[in-house]
Amino acid sequence: MDKLEIKNIYMNYHSLKKETEAIKNISFNVKEGEFLSIVGPSGCGKSTLLNIIAGLLEPSNGKIFINGKNIKNSPPQIGYMFQKDNLFQWLTVWENVILGLKIQNKITTERTKKIEQLLHNYNLWDFKDHYPRELSGGMRQRVSLIRTLAINPDVLILDEPFSALDYQTRLNISDEVFTIIRNENKTTIMVTHDISEAISMSNRIIVLSKRPSTIKNNLNIKFDDKFMSPLERREAPNFRIYFNMLWKELNS
Structure with a gap:
């Protein structure tokens, strides 16, 4: 069952001199209890998209549905x-x-x-x-x-939640946060610049292009044991395969 539906989202910023297209026709769904990460180049609009999903920004066009209800009419x-x-x-x-x-x-x-x-x-x-x-x-x-x-909350949004922590603490706390979210079965969307973090925590990763943002890839992440912790996933053989795939996608 889809918890969240993002349909044809556009976001344009206006100034006295010009109009800047930030997000262009982005659509995806998130299932109940799914952990989705969004990665992309700096300045591509990842946090802007999160703010639109959260209802903090109104898109230039498009709709967001949570539990089948338009968030514009029924704030989640x-x-x-x-x-x-x-x-x-x-x-x-x-x-x-x-x-x-x-x-x-x-x-x-x-x-x-x-x-x-x-x-x-x-x-x-x-x-x-x-x-x-x-x-x-x-x-x-x-x-x-x-x-x-x-x-x-109906949906949990994480915006670079570990970036202020040192590396060792990031590894430990990502394990702890992942465990809490899994135990509470929360539908989660995370934005991160850290490819390894995204792979180790997510069921699926969406890769955004440079501005104006479009979806370049929508990648399912699967490990042999679905109960593996983020730290254990980093040691799995297919972790490096996903890492290389996303690295090439982001740098192509």
């Missing part, structure tokens, strides 16, 4: 995880995690229990009264993700 719950964790330094882990629900006035006993369960499941319960400055970078990213999941 979108969980957006940015490059930086954006945790509020003066709030505890618990206060940060429930903030979205508090703003939406949706704090209930059931939702509170769900958050408690998430914190327990992902080794953050003992840190619920700590402040962000007392946490490692990887723990902060986990808190940020759980805060995003707390609102029970």
Whole structure:
């Protein structure tokens, strides 16, 4: 079943001097529970496309459907995880995690229990009264993700979520984030410049062209064991095959 439908999206930017075509006729679907990554050259419009899907930008043309409903008429719950964790330094882990629900006035006993369960499941319960400055970078990213999941989003969007972390932490936290997303069965779209990251975490990768962006490739990623972690995928024989294929696609 398709959770998300992107149909014939165009995006043009206007200035006094000219019109710039950023995105040109992009269409694809994302299935329930699928993890899709989007890669492409710098400045090709990847983040712009994410913002359109999230309803933060209105496209020049085209439509977005989530659960069969046009987001223009029926705004969905979108969980957006940015490059930086954006945790509020003066709030505890618990206060940060429930903030979205508090703003939406949706704090209930059931939702509170769900958050408690998430914190327990992902080794953050003992840190619920700590402040962000007392946490490692990887723990902060986990808190940020759980805060995003707390609102029970229809679609989870990750915009370069690990780029602010050092390489070793990126590898570890990508494993942890992948596990959380898989366990919660969230439909996810991630933008990344890191080909290895995309291959190790995704069910499918869309390759965008230079501006104006079009879809150059729509590649299914398959490993022998579908339960492999991102770190384990990096050691799989076909990992290098996918890497070389995407590298050539991006540099052609």
